[in-house]
Amino acid sequence: MDEWRGGFLIFTSDCYISNQCIMPDAYQPDWDIYTCHIEDKPAIIGLDLDLRRFAPLSKKPYAIFISVYLKNPRADGFPQGDEFTMLGEIEDCLVQQLETTLQAHFVGRTMSNGIRDFYFYASGTLLHDKYIADAMIQFPDYHYDFGVKEDKTWELYFDFLFPDVQEFQRIQNRKVLRTLKQHGDIAERARLIDHWIYFSAETERELYGQQVQRLGFVIEARPVDERDPHPYGLRLSRNDRTDEESIDAAVMLLWELAQEMNARYDGWETVIVAQ
Missing domain, CATH: 3.30.760 (RNA Cap, Translation Initiation Factor Eif4e)
Known part of the structure; x- marks a missing residue:
């Protein structure tokens, strides 16, 4: 896969x-x-x-x-x-x-x-x-x-x-979407999409998790890396499509909420749905 x-x-x-x-x-x-x-x-x-x-x-x-x-x-x-x-x-x-x-x-x-x-x-x-x-x-x-x-x-x-940080993230989204399309991905087919966010404080991570759960995201993991300035990680997932509008909406929602908490949105990942 x-x-x-x-x-x-x-x-x-x-x-x-x-x-x-x-x-x-x-x-x-x-x-x-x-x-x-x-x-x-x-x-x-x-x-x-x-x-x-x-x-x-x-x-x-x-x-x-x-x-x-x-x-x-x-x-x-x-x-x-x-x-x-x-x-x-x-x-x-x-x-x-x-x-x-x-x-x-x-x-x-x-x-x-x-x-x-x-x-x-x-x-x-x-x-x-x-x-x-x-x-x-x-x-x-x-x-x-x-x-x-x-x-x-x-x-x-x-x-x-150079684009601002929001436009830069949209550009990164498009790069991944182009790669998915090249491999036959069907954008209209919803599938689980994972997102990673990292926090400087555990309390901020928990507050963020509570807010995004109300938006349909599921907390999959809470990794910790003490060597990172933002050591408290959060892996989320939600069922979404991979068309540009859907991806941008989900990513920018998580990104903007992360900015409010001085957290770092660190990207998304999904599987190819080709049939």
Whole structure:
């Protein structure tokens, strides 16, 4: 019986030298997207989530952005028709150019208000304007701007591109749901879904347990790990479906209640129901 866990993973490892910049060998590009608003305009942000485990990279203190203006955006500011494909080609060209010439690291992109922005971090910025122009000359129909800012703490990545904790959990949920679907899971079929929450005090754990039992959750176990800052664990289960709406509703309910008690929601797990 296969099982999948939705939560947070932390790795430690040695490092290796790649593209003239030290990167941990545990690093694996992990791109995902989410919707939000930028200056009251609907937006889509895509970013490399795995960088959160290693950033800021001290060898890459300069943020570079390139803004490309859409030729024919929809009323909501997003591209339409073949422009999706063209923006993908522009992205590929910019990434290849800046990675090759500046050893820059592509960290994210935004789409909002008729503008596609691309964000990089680099160790230096010498001739960056030339390299950007060399890439964009292949797309003469597109207007663009660019800029550079010293950003040793990667504020752009963490404070602008990175989702808030609630959206981040929804992204993690979607990752697990995609894996379930790839293995034939039938989302409409309810099954037991386990959740883990950890508390700093035993009294908080018991109060939490009483509240969630009234919401249909069953307490399956109360593990204890004295080495953890939140040593008092609680494993809950409830019969739920694995469609995105159902999972988000259950997870965010437990997550928000955990936040009220300064507890840590630590993910969910279920079995694949394929028939």
